[in-house]
Amino acid sequence: MEISTERDGGTVVATPAGRLDGSNAREFQDALDAVVQDTERALILDFEQVSYISSAGLRVLLVTAKALQGNGAELALCSLDDPIREVFGISGFDSIIPIHASRADALASVKG
Amino acid sequence: MTYKILVVDDEPDLEPLMLQRMRRQIRSGRFEFVFAGNGVEALEKLAADSTIDMVLSDINMPQMDGLTLLEQIPDVNPNLRAVIISAYGDMQNIRTAMNRGAFDFVTKPVDFDDLQVTVDRTLAHIEEWRAALDSRDKLVALQNELDVASKMQQSILPTSFPKTSDYETFGTMHPALDVGGDFYDVVRLPDQHIGLAIADVSGKGVPAALFMMSSRTLLKGTAISFDDPGQVLSEVNSLLQEDDTDGMFVTMLYAVYNAATGEFTYASGGHDAPLLVQPDGSSTLLPLTGGIALGVLPGHDYKQTSHVLQPGETIVLYTDGVTEAMNADGELFGIEGLREYFANKPPVDSEGTSQQVMQAVADFAGDAPQSDDITCLTLQRN
The missing domain is CATH 3.60.40.10 (PPM-type phosphatase domain)
Structure with a gap:
């Protein structure tokens, strides 16, 4: 899975695309693992181009959040469309991963 | 590893010639040859020895010819591959042989360098085929395990x-x-x-x-x-x-x-x-x-x-x-x-x-x- 990334100081913004489900969870995980290695302060996942996330995709986010935490960094999400935002609400994942309306908001919050 | 090749020909001259020309491969342990004088004898040898990897057969032979032998080989061992030795320019028999599942052919008089290349290619194919069969068996085993897991889930x-x-x-x-x-x-x-x-x-x-x-x-x-x-x-x-x-x-x-x-x-x-x-x-x-x-x-x-x-x-x-x-x-x-x-x-x-x-x-x-x-x-x- 190709994930384009941009770097802003110690923060990396990654933009996954398409469906994040059981069929590509392994690739998604591998791609994020590589990004986590390069992240000093925070990883922002811009969900602008994500159309669907299943529980297998959520699991990858959970593993990623834990890995970042272990390195003293944090994970944040931004630009989720309504159905995906709802998945985070129902599963309660919005209480452990900060979710921002826009990329600018997410960048501002991690720079705090 | 040693490959065992069954050579089928009614010409008694081929056996000493083959052993002489392939002596290096025989000495190094890469090839081992078994000989039969016609199709019937070849089938008997194949049935008695399951370690034979490939067959190299002439077409015109008494009792059972090479084309008939080709038809019967899959019944003995479907994973065997056969190479046919035919008369130069005999396209009719070559085509029939290929249709009956021959992997390749060489023509008479046998050019042993060419034969060497053909045999190597056939053995390489057999190796790939065996690896594919092996993967398939493993996949089937894995699928069976998943089926068991699935049934266990249903049963609780x-x-x-x-x-x-x-x-x-x-x-x-x-x-x-x-x-x-x-x-x-x-x-x-x-x-x-x-x-x-x-x-x-x-x-x-x-x-x-x-x-x-x-x-x-x-x-x-x-x-x-x-x-x-x-x-x-x-x-x-x-x-x-x-x-x-x-x-x-x-x-x-x-x-x-x-x-x-x-x-x-x-x-x-x-x-x-x-x-x-x-x-x-x-x-x-x-x-x-x-x-x-x-x-x-x-x-x-x-x-x-x-x-x-x-x-x-x-x-x-x-x-x-x-x-x-x-x-x-x-x-x-x-x-x-x-x-x-x-x-x-x-x-x-x-x-x-x-x-x-x-x-x-x-x-x-x-x-x-x-x-x-x-x-x-x-x-x-x-």
Whole structure:
């Protein structure tokens, strides 16, 4: 899975695309693992181009959040469309991963 | 490794010639030759020695010719490959031989350098073929194990459901092709109480199936030890944390129904909200209780809330296999799709309602492949 990334100081913004489900969870995980290695302060996942996330995709986010935490960094999400935002609400994942309306908001919050 | 080659020719000269020209390969242990004078003798040798890797055969021979031999080889060993030695320019026989499954041919007079190349290529093909067969066998074995896992999952689901004149329950699950992680359970509790659980483990495959089994066992044990659904989820959550869950989690809704009063008390751990359906088919989503999926956050305190069921009301619990069922156009069924369905077909009894949900999802999805377990558990107050 190709994930384009941009770097802003110690923060990396990654933009996954398409469906994040059981069929590509392994690739998604591998791609994020590589990004986590390069992240000093925070990883922002811009969900602008994500159309669907299943529980297998959520699991990858959970593993990623834990890995970042272990390195003293944090994970944040931004630009989720309504159905995906709802998945985070129902599963309660919005209480452990900060979710921002826009990329600018997410960048501002991690720079705090 | 040594390859054993059966050479079939009625010309007695070929044997010493072959042994002489291939002496280096024989000495190095790469080739070993076996000889036969015609097709009948060749079949006898093949039947007696299963370690022969390939056949090198002349066409014109007494008793049984090379073309007939080609037809009979697969009956003895379908994984053997044969190379035919034909007269130069005899395209008719060469074509017949290839049609009968010969892998390649060389022409007379035999050029031994060319023969060497042809034999090497044939053996390389045999190696690839064997590797492919091996992979296929392993795949079949793995598939069998997954089938066993899938059957185990099905077998732990309850098959009989509490039903009295006051209320009835019914659960059903359509598993996806892969072993996945949905389950439901109905637990008979003291004093006319019953526990109802529905859950969805993240991911698919054997790890998800194992996680589902342990989640289900923990739930069952906890459900009979604590009265409050919130407390049950808190307890299961902390027990799950004791194992390394490798990022796996389970969304679970657990409810206790008091048949004496109609009170339905539930706690959601990251699971979809219960749908309350009226006898006329209209419906509302009951509020969520703000709990996070189990296995994610140690020490999380799960809250509960309750609704008193009125006679005729039905509670529908479901997994995201229902709401995220997709049709060929890539549209999701959604909770709105389910509500619309009930608006047109109001529930009659609990069993019928569960089957109705399955039918509604199947109708919507049409020929689109099912990617997730579809699970539904219903409770109706009579």
